[in-house]
Amino acid sequence: MQGSAVQRLLAATEGLPCERIFEPSVKLTHTGVASDRGLVSVPRAAVTADRIAQICADLGAVQTPGIIAHLPKAQAVHFGADGEIGKLYLEFAPQDAPEQGLVFIAAKWRGPDAAEDRYHTLTCLSRSEMAEEVAQGLSEPAFHPVMSAVLERARMGDPDGEAVVLKVTQQGSARMSYDVSLADGGQALERYFPILKPLFACLGRSSAELPTQARQALLGHIAMGSAKNGAPFATLYYGAHAV
Numbered sequence: 296m297q298g299s300a301v302q303r304l305l306a307a308t309e310g311l312p313c314e315r316i317f318e319p320s321v322k323l324t325h326t327g328v329a330s331d332r333g334l335v336s337v338p339r340a341a342v343t344a345d346r347i348a349q350i351c352a353d354l355g356a357v358q359t360p361g362i363i364a365h366l367p368k369a370q371a372v373h374f375g376a377d378g379e380i381g382k383l384y385l386e387f388a389p390q391d392a393p394e395q396g397l398v399f400i401a402a403k404w405r406g407p408d409a410a411e412d413r414y415h416t417l418t419c420l421s422r423s424e425m426a427e428e429v430a431q432g433l434s435e436p437a438f439h440p441v442m443s444a445v446l447e448r449a450r451m452g453d454p455d456g457e458a459v460v461l462k463v464t465q466q467g468s469a470r471m472s473y474d475v476s477l478a479d480g481g482q483a484l485e486r487y488f489p490i491l492k493p494l495f496a497c498l499g500r501s502s503a504e505l506p507t508q509a510r511q512a513l514l515g516h517i518a519m520g521s522a523k524n525g526a527p528f529a530t531l532y533y534g535a536h537a538v
Contacts, residue, residue, distance in 0.1 A: 298331025304376035307353035313341035318535040328504045332377035339369045354381030360402030417460040435527035437497035444490040452480030472520020484514040
């Protein structure tokens with residue numbers, strides 16, 4: 296069953312002249328499991344700057360996010376809703392990125408409060424460098440063995456045998472996380488429960504709290520890190536499909 300945020304997201308993006316890809320997600324924290332959230336993805340060519348501004352307004356933006364200045368270089372646009380939070384992501388091909396290694400710029404807002412996140416690829420790192428980066432970047436020690444296991448599973452599923460990892464930072468904030476793609480693995484989220492068990496335990500959560508459709512859907516990617524207040528979190532993205 297769709298929550299009000301997801302319904303608002305799908306309604307705001309309805310009528311675009313292209314197929315929309317919707318990816319739901321669940322966010323795990325010490326305070327609970329948030330499942331009324333998701334992303335809608337479309338090609339850059341399918342949406343104008345004016346339509347983006349309208350969709351952002353429909354998702355609660357007080358003003359059009361400044362990142363829209365980078366729209367001409369983007370190859371895809373993603374809209375998000377997470378409870379009361381609205382989101383806009385611009386995705387770039389390597390040759391068109393505003394800065395080296397930048398894959399996404401994201402604007403996120405709740406009313407007048409807004410933030411900007413940047414997603415940089417870590418594919419240039421060796422495996423040992425990746426391990427060191429993650430060990431230093433993840434402030435929650437319980438996440439370290441989970442991330443190591445996730446990276447190994449990502450490498451097993453990737454055609455090139457390497458994990459696709461993004462480092463996410465927020466300007467003017469301590470918020471930081473790592474996002475690992477598991478889409479090529481082609482496995483349901485519940486198949487990852489054994490390696491995610493320490494993560495659930497750390498956050499005081501249980502896999503039984505996840506929606507049934509999430510447990511049985513293909514896992515796309517997983518993010519682990521710290522919120523701007525330093526609290527640990529994990530987000531599981533699953534079941535991407537056309538709508």
